[in-house]
Amino acid sequence: MTLITGLDHLHTTNTLTLEQLQPCFTSALTTCATQRAPWPSLFPFAQQEVQAFAKLSQPLLTLVSSDWLTSQLFLQHTLADFKPHTAPLYLLDQTAGQAGYFHSELTVEPGRYRKQSKAVQDTINDHLGDHEDGDIHAVAAKRIGFLESASRAQLFGEVYNGADGTLQLKPGALACHLGGILVVQLPALLEDPTLWQDLKRCIESQTISWHDAVCLQPPKSPLPQGRFAAAIKVILVGSREQLAELHHLDPDAAQNASMFTELASEVRANESNMPAIQDFICQIAAPFSVSLDLPFLNALLQHLSQLREHREYIKFNGKYLQRLLGRLCLDETPLTPEKLQQVLRQIRAAMTLPQKYSDESIAEQQIPISLTGNAIGQVNGLSVVELDGHPLEFGEVFRVTAAEYLGDGEVIDVERKADMAGNIHSKSMMIVESYLSQVFAKKHHIPFSANVVFEQSYSHSEGDSASIATYVAVISALSQCPVKQTVAITGAMDQQGHVLAVGGINDKIMALYRTTQVCQLEHKVSVLIPHANLINLNLDSDILAGVAEGKIDIISIGHVSEALDLALTEHQGWQDVYARIKQRFKSLQDDDDETLGSHWDWLTKWFR
Template sequence: MPKLAPLLPDSLQPDFSQLIDAVADLPQSPWKILFPYASQQLTDAIALPHRLITLCMNDWATGIAFIDSTLSSLPESPLYQCLNSYGQLELFGEVTLEADALTLSPGAILQQQNGLLGISLPPLLENPQLWYQVKGYLLSGILRWHDGYGAKHIKKMQLPKGEQPRCKLILIGSRSQFAELNQLDPEFSALTQQFCEIADEAKVTSASISAIIALIEQQAALAGITKITTSAKNKLLQHLSARRDHQHYVQLNASYLSKLLSYCHYRFGQELTPNAIADFISTQQQAMRLPQHYSDESIVERQIPIALEGKAIGQVNGLSVVELEGHPLEFGEVFRVTAAEFLGDGEVVDVERKAEMAGNIHSKAMMIVESYLSQVFGKEEHVPFSANIVFEQSYSHTDGDSAAVATYVALISALAQLSVRQDVAMTGSMDQAGNVLAVGGINEKVAAIYRTAQLKQLQQPVLVLIPASNLVNLCCDDALVEAVNKQRLIIYPIEHVEQAIEIAIAEVDKVYEAVRTRIKELNGQEEGDTSWLKKLMRYWQA
């Protein structure tokens, strides 16, 4: 097996400076460059007779920016309005009767005659009756005053006939919201409509970089920022890349950009610099770090025993990601995977699953570990071992397959009775051939092992093993890059589980031979016992 080389610091985060330097002129319609098909669909919808346009996206502000940009690029921009919060009154107007005088107050649909009205999808999901009123307009093209607010209370007077406003509706929501609407009304997908979709991310290439910079500068102008230094552009793109967890993509979420740029303008004025961006990132992290602080405190106080020195049999440092709901928060944690072997029939007992504290993905991963173990050793002769696998001090529901490599290494260590280096942490899924597969949250996991080493005030470096297929997802912060540069943190990308054994225990041949030797010894004892029993039976039969 070829010798592995640790990662170099420049592979831990993307560098967009050369692409930024090559940008000459900024385009007037960056959305059209980044999402040409969606822009064309929206443009076509204006000319086509369809009354419904569905815009699929995750962020409302991003969707509005896309619509504004697309419509402003047309030779004749149609009348346009967007509603994020609305009800029957805002859409269909109001009907009142006072002293036998009927008053008709038009709603947004009638006000946008021959124009476009963008509406957010969630209010329709909360009020299905309102959706069916909207659907009635989409099918007939007629706005009935009977749908107006207060119309049901008009008993003494005949309401006028419906209007034909020729207003097209842009229904704006995420895929999950459209799926919910389709469950509410299975006929929704059969409606005549023009569909377009945009993402809140973009791939950074020489062809797209000018459009990405243009979008950032548009949002910066709205926040009051008039100048962005070249180094600040690179720093910002690195941060947006980290939020996307991909070195070739950046997150383009208008709501988040507005939040970031407004803060930087408030604190540092009209010029955006790397220090301003770093201050925003640090402030946001510190504001949400209380749960992580409690987790770190438990390690410092040794309530959660994590060993990063010495060696131990059947004990491996795994890496996980804690995901908290409410205000979304993710951070990495180091945890112990332990294996205890005993005489048995080759079964790997997953204690998490037995205790009903694990999900289906976790259970599948443990079965794959057991399957690969059987392939390595079970083809030659019966494996007389079983083992318990435990995620120590796990008190909540566990799911995911990213601990498969750590589990296999702990298992092999226990079976071979060879110790594992405790200054190593690892993450990775695996298949039945032993190949290491990509996992999620790789940046949080790498940060977790280094943070834990700092909490324990280690003087020697710590090692972390990650799937080689996750290299493109590495978007580490400057502190981690410096740690790798000074060799306080050493990262090895691995492609096969045997590479993890090589680094954490010893040469694979030596480790596997130790397991096979123990198997032969125990199988030999069983054969000897069986032979003795046969002799005893023959004696009694005689």
């Protein structure tokens, strides 16, 4: 028997229990029931960087975050002790000389310039040049401000004509936060690149110009020339994708960002973090005036963990949590796990039209999926369907078939040949062929080739999660051992035959269980998943009920040989399957040798 790399590290196949299919946070919640910690402590490095930014002279900080609300609450808490080191701010409208903003520790009475004390006039002249007159207005300078959707008027202000014909300026957010910190969401700057260029110029030069403001009407007198000094500190908030787009529009933007930090969109839900997580949930829930008991918090964390697809992490997004709690609080009934599940079903049901059409096509046998009996060279695979413009991804069962014929050991991927597959998919098919050669072609050439088809696949295929299903289908075709159609398989593989983790594992398991319901099956089905995906399991209560009732088994595997043992029939183990294939190869080679020998005998007899 040929040595198969990696078999020394096999783990025992494992039929999973209910405890392995959904995490439980009750213990961590109970342990921390009387404890509270400020939730920004979940991001200590980001806290340190923001606090350092407030103290240093750097004018720009980039904060990578996918959620504006979470960023806003985080910065409000982290900068709670921030105090601008600037004097009160005033605005001088132009009548003569340079108009603009100035700081003064002296007592300034809003009104005419010429009515101010000489000391105040000297301060104004030092800031803005010599003046003869003008109107002075106090500007309500703010410590920290947030612009979620910045326009030019909101950012730089507005210029208009006063009743007496003088230019008037309505300060923008940038002017109102001179000496403070202005937090700007990035998408608004991407919509109007000129807005970013003007803001960048202000940040780099630490000056403001009246020419950046919006003129609501043609000014009756010329706008003041030049720029006046201003202490500007800005925090840009956006996702990685938005930041990459900004760098694409302005390659110099990365160099101008003197400081950088980020907020993760997920956090580990362990006992040490649980007090801070509870603090965050309670802060978001406070406006709704609702009671959050232990069972509800556990169910909520299970849902957030399911969104993250990780048993030890939860999705950390204030906006999503706010919307969900708002939906739950449409009526005044208490928040319970049952109510949460009901609302989540309603939300999902509103987005399942494509999934419904997919299920109907299987029920009507438009797409023939068999979950009964046995078949040679046919395996039920599992995929995740992503539709452009649709928020919901859903799992789907599909057929992988393999047909063998005399050849040279090549595994021909029809999807790739038809230009219907991506690079990752193509790579996975090459790995299947490579491992097949390692097992059977170290001493002799493989005398067969095989075509592999994803049946009724009409869209672009991508990913490597069908690798194990493909390998099982090819081995079934070569050995003529049937595949159990009650088994579905998902998993990637490496060149040693180890089963690797895949994405969307919960959606894929749900797809198989949903198909059994659509087809009204009464017998048990099984799904083989990578052992490495155990950390990602977080299944709905419907599937948990199906497992408890014995309708579906979820089995983890670590090597392709385990998939052969579980998926193929009419054999005595994967060694027997491989032995049959080798015997088939040998029989074909013996036939070739016998044919060649008879031809040689005929030739020697002819020329004797």
